[in-house]
Amino acid sequence: GAVVSQHPSRVICKSGTSVKIECRSLDFQATTMFWYRQFPKKSLMLMATSNEGSKATYEQGVEKDKFLINHASLTLSTLTVTSAHPEDSSFYICSARRLAGFTDTQYFGPGTRLTVL
């Protein structure tokens, strides 16, 4: 159990276009999902916390108007990179928070490689 999927796995787009990335928890409900960027040779950087039915909470330095997050259901969160630029090229990873009794664990999706030309 505790499977998280992301779609697409890879996307190449032109500068100025918008790209939507989906994150789904397949076998559990997640009231909270997280969006990360992973830079080469660096650890994960938390971008925002996505809460079902409410506005996302963005980390300092992350532009909320550029990285639009929608958590419309208990199993789906989407990240839209608006007006993408080459510096937005990165590996975007989502995770879903699973609460099971006393435990509280994040499970990760496989990531989406975004390349902006």
Add this chain to the structure above:
Amino acid sequence: AQSVSQHNHHVILSEAASLELGCNYSYGGTVNLFWYVQYPGQHLQLLLKYFSGDPLVKGIKGFEAEFIKSKFSFNLRKPSVQWSDTAEYFCAVNARSNYQLIWGAGTKLIIKP
């Protein structure tokens, strides 16, 4: 502020060697502790976690970790590594009052066949 430090950025071992990867955190309150692994070309997977109880936690693929509260440590161990353990290992912590994970920088483990 909370932080997590992993002592080694790169570790190279031969097959059958024993492994210990260090992880220390700074936070005065109650924490949950995690080790995640990322195999080449794959996504992050949970290796093991500690919430409470026995401080020696066993995870998948023969890994274990010991929580030593007095040392603020949660070191990952495996008695005999295999080539397939080549991966990057991340230690992460969250405070019980805040579910956001604080990540270590990761340790790249290379096992020579």
